[in-house]
Amino acid sequence: MHIPDGFIDGTTSLGAGVIAAGGVGGALRQSAARLKDRQIPLAGLVAAFVFVLQMLNFPVLPGMSGHLLGGALAAILMGPSVAVVVVSVVIILQAMLFADGGVSALGLNLINMAVVTTLSGWFMFRLVRAPFRPSRRAVLGASFVAATLSVVVSAVMFVVEYAIGGVGGVNLFNVLLLMAGSHLLIGIGEGFITVAVVGAVLQARPDLVFGASDLRAEGSPRLPMKRFWILAGVAAAMLVSLTVFASSNPDGLQWVAEQTGLAQEAQGSLIATSPLSNYGAAGLSDGAGRIVAAAVGMVVTFLLGWLTFTILRRRSPV
């Protein structure tokens, strides 16, 4: 996800730099009260934690792995403004020391990974929690949704930037569809890890979870393992259905590239026997086929989501 130099043109990068500076500056001002001297060593250690977390690659599909962005997690644990500052530090040092993400693309990377991921994650977290009574379950459910969608939003943000100042005459609709699709998978992984991390912290030091500060430490029951496994099973089924769109590749971005390539070149695919392979339903023209494929994917995803909800509702004592 780290954009290198030259991927997006200079003007756009510069504009993004200005916007990112505004965003990070705003977050700094917002968090100034909490970041008084006491919090600075703490924020530094949490930044180191996020950095280590980003090195953690997790398998999404056989042959395709994603790494954690950690924006939503940071927001849930520390509150949005401190989280933006902490993740920004991580991104800046990655560009300057580790050559991960270009120096001129720093603004773009800050927007995608520090500002948008974190703030959209926090927004979703609040949104999903809003209708429920404060409980451990509500916090964890909201964490999952927030983390998953924050990754997709970040991917869409990348496509927006690519549309404004990207190089190469690739069909933007394909890029959007495939970036969002592949990052939904990565997002689900991010969601699971975020839930587990938030759950673990909630159990040991509930006072450290900013997003659950309204939760009383005692009377909140633990999420039953059985329900966790049901959730995991449904999500796995979701993964399998989405596998239809995927071939095996080491990184989401690469995967997108290959998929757009397949659409043009009609090369063989590992899953060529599937009717939805190559992202175009068989026997239809290119554009229409892809839309059908996307629609089928969306319906399947929706059905699985609905199924999850029904199972959860039937099992929770009301």
Next chain:
Amino acid sequence: MSGGHAHALHIHGHSVVHRLPGHLKVAALFLFVVAVVATPARAVWAFGLYASVLGLVAGLAGVPVRFIARRMLVEVPFLAFALLLPLVGEGPFLEFGGVRLSEAGVLAAWTILAKGSCGVVGSILLAATTEIPNILAGLNRLRAPKAIVAIAGFMVRYLEVISGEMARMRVAMAARGYEPKAFWQVKALATSAGALFIRSYERGERVYMAMVARGYAGSMPTFGDVLTSTADVVRALALPGLAVITAAVALVVSG
């Protein structure tokens, strides 16, 4: 690697490049990268010049080519993306050895390859020739927000402690016969990440207490403010300045 205290990204040395003050090197890197990005991709000669500028700096600083090559691996995912662009781009097309390549795609791939590589090598050289405290001090002198630089300082200082802790947890897990590799085992990884967060946070609290006990009152003392001579400024900005001129010429020539 060289000394026990040295960072793995750093190549110890006393060259001209090593001795330049941090803020000038950071500014030089920014200037260089901006020049590279502003250069029209069709001006291939300009990129040859940039590459020789980087080569000159690496040579002066004594940074081995193999070190640079190994660290350039971070670029690989985007390079793979770049190399696919000629195949997936839209027309007009070129015929090359029986393969149909998109003209825009080829140009885009070259752009990413050339500009991305220049940026990556620039950053590698900065990290290789500048100790991290000097980079942070440089950022401070360049008026980066104080809180950001302070947090970055702590992050860098504890990065290896935290990643070491993570590694020990994984070793402990493996020692007990459990090595999560598949997706459904992700909970084990995430639980250790949760434990890691708590450990990091609590360590942060302890670090703060220890600092207060030693008289910390809100800002870190700075030692030996580096004096900047005009000669240093000239030395640091000579090569990026050359890059800027090159970019300007390339812009005029290629319209």
